[in-house]
Amino acid sequence: MIRRGKGDAKQVVSARRAARRRRPARGTLMVIAALLISSALMRIGPEAGRAFAIEQKPAPEPAVTEACPAPEDVGPALAAVQRRAAQLDERDRQIRDRMQALAVADKEIARKMAALTEAEEALRATLALADEAAQSDIDRLTAVYEQMKPKDAAALFETMAPEFAAGFLGRMAPEAAAGIMTGLSPETAYTISVVLAGRNADVPKN
Secondary structure, X not given: OOOOOHHHHHHHHHXXXXXXXXXXXXXXXXXXXXXXXXXXXXXXXXXXXXHHHHHHOOOOOOOOOOOOOOHHHHHHHHHHHHHHHHHHHHHHHHHHHHHXXXXXXXXXXXXXXXXXXXXHHHHHHHHHHHHHHHHHHXXXXXXXXXXXXXXXXXXHHHOOOHHHHHHHHHHOOHHHHHHHHHHOOHHHHHHHHHHHHHOOOOOOOO
């Protein structure tokens, strides 16, 4: 068994104390290093995750697009569309022209109808005046024939058309008409009598 002296024992004790003093410093450095590494990992972690996600994200597939027709295929279709558009424009123009012509014609027709109505009213008024004048003339002539001598009036009625003579006789008083009829020839008197009898034959009877 090896015996150590007091001097050796002191050296051992000194070495142990020195080791104890060095241990805390070395442990502190390890803690600091661990903290720095942790901080670095925390900073690098999100960036590394995103980088990993980018690397793992699949590349987008190329979009499938329909093949565009070649310019030589579009040309005829475009020309046809333009021709059709030109035809429609021309048709619209023709329709507008016709509508305008119809509007002008309608105005002209309305103007002519108004003028025709006015002329018709004027003609009706003129005919009414003429009828009234004619009626007055007939009444006056009838009064004149009534005032004539029956023999003279009969000679005059012999020259008249039967219808015309019947018209006057029908307006006269019965006594005056009978005197004139007496002076007429039998043939003329018979014809005038037939006309007078048939004047009201078409009148509806109740």
